Amino acid sequence: MKKEETFQILEEYLKGIPVYNTHSHHLPAEQLTDVGLDYLLAHSYLNEEWEDCGVPGKEAFCRRFRDRSFYLWLSRALTEIYGIPDPLSPENWEKTDQAVRAAYQDPSHHTRILEQNCGYQHVIVDAYWNPGEKRTDSPVFERTYRINQFLYGYNLTAADHNGNNPYQNYGWKFFGDLDRYLEQVQRKMEEAAESGCVAFKCASAYDRGLDFEAASKEDAQKALASADPTEQDIFHFQNYIFQEICRICAGLDIPLQVHTGLGKMQKSSCRYLTEAIRRNPHTKFVLFHGSYPWLDDLCGLAFSFRNVYVDLCWLPIISTAAAERLLSELLDICGADRISWGCDTWMSEDSLGALLAVRKVLAEVLSQRIETGLLSLERAKELCERILTVNAERLYHKNKE
Numbered sequence: 001m002k003k004e005e006t007f008q009i010l011e012e013y014l015k016g017i018p019v020y021n022t023h024s025h026h027l028p029a030e031q032l033t034d035v036g037l038d039y040l041l042a043h044s045y046l047n048e049e050w051e052d053c054g055v056p057g058k059e060a061f062c063r064r065f066r067d068r069s070f071y072l073w074l075s076r077a078l079t080e081i082y083g084i085p086d087p088l089s090p091e092n093w094e095k096t097d098q099a100v101r102a103a104y105q106d107p108s109h110h111t112r113i114l115e116q117n118c119g120y121q122h123v124i125v126d127a128y129w130n131p132g133e134k135r136t137d138s139p140v141f142e143r144t145y146r147i148n149q150f151l152y153g154y155n156l157t158a159a160d161h162n163g164n165n166p167y168q169n170y171g172w173k174f175f176g177d178l179d180r181y182l183e184q185v186q187r188k189m190e191e192a193a194e195s196g197c198v199a200f201k202c203a204s205a206y207d208r209g210l211d212f213e214a215a216s217k218e219d220a221q222k223a224l225a226s227a228d229p230t231e232q233d234i235f236h237f238q239n240y241i242f243q244e245i246c247r248i249c250a251g252l253d254i255p256l257q258v259h260t261g262l263g264k265m266q267k268s269s270c271r272y273l274t275e276a277i278r279r280n281p282h283t284k285f286v287l288f289h290g291s292y293p294w295l296d297d298l299c300g301l302a303f304s305f306r307n308v309y310v311d312l313c314w315l316p317i318i319s320t321a322a323a324e325r326l327l328s329e330l331l332d333i334c335g336a337d338r339i340s341w342g343c344d345t346w347m348s349e350d351s352l353g354a355l356l357a358v359r360k361v362l363a364e365v366l367s368q369r370i371e372t373g374l375l376s377l378e379r380a381k382e383l384c385e386r387i388l389t390v391n392a393e394r395l396y397h398k399n400k401e
Contacts, residue, residue, distance in 0.1 A: 006377060007367040013381055014359040020392035021123040022199075023144075023257065023288065023313040023342030024351065026114070028127075029137045035104040037097040043346045045070045045317065059090045073317050073353035080356070081117060081349060100349075111138040113348035118355050121389070124342065124396070126201050126257075128162045131169075132192045142396070144199040144257060145192040147245055150185050151204060151238040154223035158234075161206045178221045178240075185241070186248055193252050198396040199286070200249055203259040208238065209267025210260065212276045215239035242276065250282040255309065255395055260291040260298070262318075269294035270301055277305050284395065289344075290315040295326045302334045309395060310334075312387075313342035316357035317350075323361045331369070336383045340392040362387065 027043065041050040046065060053061040065071045066087070075088040082099040084092055103109045114120050115138065124142045127133035131149070135141035149164035156174055159165045166172055172184050189200065204210065220240035223229040229237070249256045260270035270291040277285055286309040291298040301308045310330060316323040330339060343354035366380040375383075 001370065001377070003367045003371040006370045006380070007363050009377065010363040010366055010380060010384065011359065014362060014384055014388070015119075017385055017388050018119050018121045019355065019388045020340070020396075021114075021118070021120050021342050021351070021355075022286075022311055022340050022392050022396070023344050024123050024125050025128065025344070025346045026110075026123065026125050026135075026141070026348070026351070027346050028133075028135070029107060029110070032104060032107075032110050036101045037093065040074075040100065040347055040349055044074060044350050045345075046074070058093050062089055062093075069317050069320050069357070073320075073357045074350055075353075076356055077349045077351075077353035081113060081352065110348045111140075113352060114138060115140060118348075118352050122392070122396075124199060126203075128164075128203070131164065132195070132197055134195070143192075143197045144201040145189070145197040146201045146203060147189070148202060148204055148207065150188075150245065151207075151241050153181055153185070153241070154229055154234060154237050155227075160204075176224050178217060178224055181224065182241075182244055185244065189245070189248050190252065193254055197254070199255050199257050200245070201257040201259075202242070202245075203263075204238075204242075205259045205261070205263030205268040208235075208264070210258070210270070210272040211267050212239050212242040212273065214275070214279065215243070243279070246276065246280040246283045249284070250280060255284040255286045257286045257288060257311070259288050261289045261294060262292060269297045271297035274301065277301065277308060281305075281307055283307060284309060286311050286340075286395070288313055289318070290322065290326045292318055292322055295322060295329070298326070299329050299333055302330060302338065309338045309340065309391075311340050311342060312358060312361075314344035314354075316341075316361050317354050320357055320361060323358070324365050327361055327365045328368075331365070331383075336386050337391060339387050340395065341387060358388075 049065050050061060078088055078096055084096055086092055088096060120140050122142050123140050124144050125135055126144045126146060128146050132143055132145040148160035149166050152158040152160055153166050156167045167174055215236040219236035223233040223237035261268060270287050284307055287298060288311050292315055302310050312323060341358050343351040345351045345354055362384050369375040370377055370380055
């Protein structure tokens with residue numbers, strides 16, 4: 001069977017698979033009352049490019065960015081949702097904008113895209129603006145709880161890149177004592193788990209490196225005891241707290257999702273997590289984004305540690321080619337049992353674009369393996385189901401076997 005034929009078979013098969021979307025920042029319904037094309041772009045990964053061009057600059061915007069993955073997949077999603085046959089261009093810009101605005105007059109439009117166009121069974125939402133926020137606008141929404149702020153509990157005003165500080169968010173008392181602080185952290189994480197959060201999330205690569213080295217309790221206490229802690233004091237404090245968070249995750253048997261790759265670009269490759277992973281064999285580390293651009297580092301960790309899980313979220317719309325390369329290598333070195341996917345988007349249209357991208361990645365990689373004799377068509381279909389649904393169900397819903 002030729003690759004073109006198997007690609008088409010898989011592409012069609014993928015459309016019928018219910019999807020467990022492991023990572024999203026889907027905006028609350030109250031922020032979706034005045035949505036047009038400009039709003040979609042402002043809340044996409046093309047937001048800075050759109051702001052640079054400005055609304056009158058749609059011709060320049062389309063000309064300059066039409067070959068980028070972000071643009072291509074959003075454009076295809078707009079075509080599928082709104083029935084406009086051609087890719088987004090200056091010529092159909094106003095027509096697309098009118099279609100978007102008309103559709104959003106229905107408050108359920110955004111969730112209907114997720115449930116019907118995308119076919120999501122579950123969507124894990126990372127509400128970094130309000131960690132652990134419960135969503136009631138769709139039954140598919142689940143929650144992860146972002147833990148970055150706990151690394152900034154050494155004083156009342158320090159905050160992560162989203163402006164979160166646990167004393168300010170929760171009205172905690174500042175005791176200046178590490179044990180009492182950790183009691184508060186553990187209690188909050190246990191409350192999050194009891195309230196239904198299925199994961200914890202660390203996005204510290206936007207704040208600092210991922211080199212969470214071993215730290216002593218005595219060194220960590222120094223940041224709490226000082227009105228003006230040094231950078232080294234803070235580093236020790238954060239390393240110690242991260243270690244305790246890993247311990248808590250293991251005790252609760254809840255995965256720890258970790259942003260790797262793009263960010264501050266200073267020690268943000270997943271390889272800087274190696275020692276933390278080694279120290280915590282019972283913690284399930286779900287490493288996001290392929291650690292792009294350091295794909296090989298992720299392959300090495302996935303090969304070496306059974307408690308490392310790979311989430312392809314975001315990668316297919318950063319670079320579809322990079323996602324294809326990573327998936328092919330992962331299948332060679334560790335199989336498909338620890339691979340999942342999430343959209344990592346704010347808007348439903350972008351989410352569908354991300355889904356179209358990962359479907360293309362799966363069909364391309366698996367049809368190539370069929371053509372070279374490495375895979376049967378039936379096994380390829382099984383792998384599609386594992387990566388888009390089954391693996392995430394088993395990871396985040398422990399009763400699914």
